[in-house]
Amino acid sequence: MSETIQQLFDPERFRTLAYEMTDLLADYLSQLQKGQLHVNEWKNHDDLFKTWRSFLSESPSFKEISSKIIADSIHLHHPHYVGHQVAVPLPEVAAIDMLVSFLNNGMGVYEMGSAGTIVEKLVIERMCQAFELNDGSGFFTSGGTLANLTVMLAARQSKAEDDIWEKGSRKKLGLLVSDQAHYCIDRAARIMGWGSEGVIKIPVNEDYRMNTDLIPEYTEKAKQNNIKLVAIVGSAPSTSTGIYDDLESIAAYAKRYNLWFHVDAAHGGAAIFSGEYKNLLEGAQQADSIIIDTHKMMLTSALATGVLFKSATQSFSAFRTRAQYLWEDSHEEDWENLAKRTFECTKQMMALRAFFLFELYGPELFSNHINYLFDLARHFHACIDRESNFENFRKPDSNIVCFRWKDDSRTIEEINIINKELRKAVLEEGQFYIVQTILDQNAWLRVSLMNPMTSEDHLEDLIEYLKQKINKILSKDVT
Numbered sequence: 001m002s003e004t005i006q007q008l009f010d011p012e013r014f015r016t017l018a019y020e021m022t023d024l025l026a027d028y029l030s031q032l033q034k035g036q037l038h039v040n041e042w043k044n045h046d047d048l049f050k051t052w053r054s055f056l057s058e059s060p061s062f063k064e065i066s067s068k069i070i071a072d073s074i075h076l077h078h079p080h081y082v083g084h085q086v087a088v089p090l091p092e093v094a095a096i097d098m099l100v101s102f103l104n105n106g107m108g109v110y111e112m113g114s115a116g117t118i119v120e121k122l123v124i125e126r127m128c129q130a131f132e133l134n135d136g137s138g139f140f141t142s143g144g145t146l147a148n149l150t151v152m153l154a155a156r157q158s159k160a161e162d163d164i165w166e167k168g169s170r171k172k173l174g175l176l177v178s179d180q181a182h183y184c185i186d187r188a189a190r191i192m193g194w195g196s197e198g199v200i201k202i203p204v205n206e207d208y209r210m211n212t213d214l215i216p217e218y219t220e221k222a223k224q225n226n227i228k229l230v231a232i233v234g235s236a237p238s239t240s241t242g243i244y245d246d247l248e249s250i251a252a253y254a255k256r257y258n259l260w261f262h263v264d265a266a267h268g269g270a271a272i273f274s275g276e277y278k279n280l281l282e283g284a285q286q287a288d289s290i291i292i293d294t295h296k297m298m299l300t301s302a303l304a305t306g307v308l309f310k311s312a313t314q315s316f317s318a319f320r321t322r323a324q325y326l327w328e329d330s331h332e333e334d335w336e337n338l339a340k341r342t343f344e345c346t347k348q349m350m351a352l353r354a355f356f357l358f359e360l361y362g363p364e365l366f367s368n369h370i371n372y373l374f375d376l377a378r379h380f381h382a383c384i385d386r387e388s389n390f391e392n393f394r395k396p397d398s399n400i401v402c403f404r405w406k407d408d409s410r411t412i413e414e415i416n417i418i419n420k421e422l423r424k425a426v427l428e429e430g431q432f433y434i435v436q437t438i439l440d441q442n443a444w445l446r447v448s449l450m451n452p453m454t455s456e457d458h459l460e461d462l463i464e465y466l467k468q469k470i471n472k473i474l475s476k477d478v479t
């Protein structure tokens, strides 16, 4: 390198590079909106790795590297991106992220991130208010997976009737959750040392919601196996199907059996801001804890998860670590020293993204976003219903729809193979991006409508496109 490190801190150099990046991204966004690119350019990973080796051998510039990264990435801002449930961030969130990265305040203690700490509290207050958690409190953490683990640690400390933090675990503990929940709940229980026995999975009913009628039976079984249940987790919604559990019913059972009631609203918590769809979260007001990923349905980049607790005191119970070099009095419940309550020590100023959006546009932004995408999913569902060779899995609650190609003259094995072939062909051609899932042991196609630039027309084009692909597959007869 020819520059000194000191030269790299030159403000004018930063100005030039940051403008270059902004121009690149604005042009990219414009290209995507005009439909000039595919949603992705599929390449085998080994082949792609080789192209990178030769690309780097020519000492590319900042701009050339940035362009190659864009070209080899999946394009979330493409209106044909209807795949996984990652937010398509508002473009201006990238500008906010520049501030987050530049300031790089560590956030563990108040003095290492005063503005970030205040902002975090303000966003948490907005979220608690929306859920009517009037004595609520909370913090932000790095993703729903870590948020669920953190909450389960608090539940354990609150309900296990042992001081596990000090003395270790002596009882067998467990939690109840639907068998359609996100895998990270299962993982959290195993990390806590509860083993597979400690994750008691309640089957879903015909609607694909947790079958809450089975809760007494599963509670009794746990008791017979000497497992002390500490928590019950409702999914809002579950990941594969986008269907919300009946939270009111779960809340009633949680009360009856003295369980910690946690709502995993990583994906669908933002529906609380929608007049039209907040009823899906009915019952969440009674939760001991709720988590919401702002990088799912709140238009921000990853990772940023709000963790809400009904009681401020409980929000401190996951970790009771002493760290004299950080805090003078380790036992005080001081909201401003965030690392007392989070897994992270150094933490990104992640709440800034949602904070700006709340302050600039109000909660109506999230309400409009949810309404548009949830309505769009209903439209897609209706279109699929009209097709003789496609079928829906269930009526969508949210913006996730599972469906598949069908043909009554074929066996289910053949239909599974053809649907998998179809999804593979779509991925490799790159005109649309959809995903697949397994439900009732069979292959289904799945769309998550995440992009506000996706219209009804785009989805109708998707169905026509799938029909063409199917004809091609059938003409080769892969079965």
Ligand SMILES: *Cc1c(COP(=O)(O)O)cnc(C)c1O
Binding pocket: 142, 143, 144, 145, 146, 182, 184, 235, 236, 237, 238, 239, 264, 265, 266, 267, 293, 303, 305
């Ligand atoms: C996405 C999701 C998670 C995992 O959150 P990450 O932020 O990806 O770690 C957990 N639960 C549900 C219901 C989700 O939708």
